[in-house]
Amino acid sequence: MLFKPSFAASTALAVIGASLLGSGAQAHVTFEKSEATAGAAQKMTLRVPHGCAGQPTNAVRVTIPEGVIDIKPMPKAGWRLTAATGPYARPQHLFGKPVAEGVKEILWSGGDLADAFYDEFVFQARFSPELAGRTVAIPVVQECATAKEQWTEIAAPGANAHDLKSPAPTVKITASQAGQAVFRAGPLIVENVWARATPTGAKIGGGYLTVKNNGKEPDRLVGFSSPLADHGELHEMAMTDGVMKMREVRGIDIAPGETISLKPGGLHLMFVDIKRALTSGETIKGRLVFEKAGPVDVEFSVAPIGASRAPGEHSHH
Structure with a gap:
């Protein structure tokens, strides 16, 4: 049986065909x-x-x-x-x-x-x-x-x-998903490890992370180092007499079941006397030392200068 399209169908097909030809002629790479x-x-x-x-x-x-x-x-x-x-x-x-x-x-x-x-x-x-x-x-x-x-x-x-x-x-x-790299030291889980890029000539840099204690005993972060710095220190920013001041701390306690966050404007790691600028997009090595769990090697993802969060981490409202 031979199918003969109606006039309306023929017209519609012609319009569609012309449209496709027109869009093809204008198609972009x-x-x-x-x-x-x-x-x-x-x-x-x-x-x-x-x-x-x-x-x-x-x-x-x-x-x-x-x-x-x-x-x-x-x-x-x-x-x-x-x-x-x-x-x-x-x-x-x-x-x-x-x-x-x-x-x-x-x-x-x-x-x-x-x-x-x-x-x-x-x-x-x-x-x-x-x-x-x-x-x-x-x-x-x-x-x-x-x-x-x-x-x-x-x-x-x-x-x-x-x-x-x-x-x-x-x-x-x-952005890549933040927190993909997870580092473990006994019952401690370290993640969201990042640092801020630094301008040329700077001598210090800031590092940030979160630590969760899945154990039944308290632990304490007592040290930090990196091959790119002469030495590392633990610091906190705190208000003193209405003025924000930074000071070195000897350790950071992590209670059982607790998660602590080291972030800009609060507790943080300090790269002291860095040997070169930290560059956005690179990954740098470091080592954390815990009182009970011992040392754990980590890698810092470097975010742009002045960043408030890790590369790929989104703000939550």
Whole structure:
């Protein structure tokens, strides 16, 4: 039996088809995933939906912005792959070590992606923890025989990227979950360990954490050290005669079942005579010493200068 659509159905199909063709002609280059987690390796899949004014795409050029590191582009059959490196505006940190330079541009060239076809271009990237909460634009240029599609426009703060004619592909950076690293010393659980970044030339830095005593006996934090400091001290901020003052304490008691929090404006650790600045995004080693549980090695995640909470920790209302 032969099906003949009605006039209304035929008209509707024609409108839908025209709409799809129109949206395809205006389709932008975008990333498959619109979000990425700061500090973690991400698979970035760039989607190219059409060519340049009807011409096949022969090259795809990606500019890597500041704060995006550990770039590893994926080779693509039928395309030449090159990666240009250069210095960062300031050192980044990767696996706890400073990195001064990296990939600044990726180029897939020598291909022939017809205007009527779709394809994907893939690379690995890591986003600095400092980018958490921001939307990062990554400019892309499609190069054809006699034309280009330049997806390089970046929205001004507060503006909508959808209003741009040729917006750069964007990805929203979310913070990694705080408190994933848990350190144990007997019945004590140490977590949410972090420090504040320090300006160049500073001689001291602050460290913060929480300790829970799951045991039946009280314990006491009596010492702290780090390879990046001459020595460590335990401090507290307290009001004295209406004035906030800092003083060294000899120990911090943790009763059975109690959780204590070392945080800005209260009890905290002090890195004294640091050997270099603490940099946001890095991880630094330290050691806590408890009276009964003994020593425990920990790692501090460094948050930006002046931060009030650990990287990735959200305020609660």
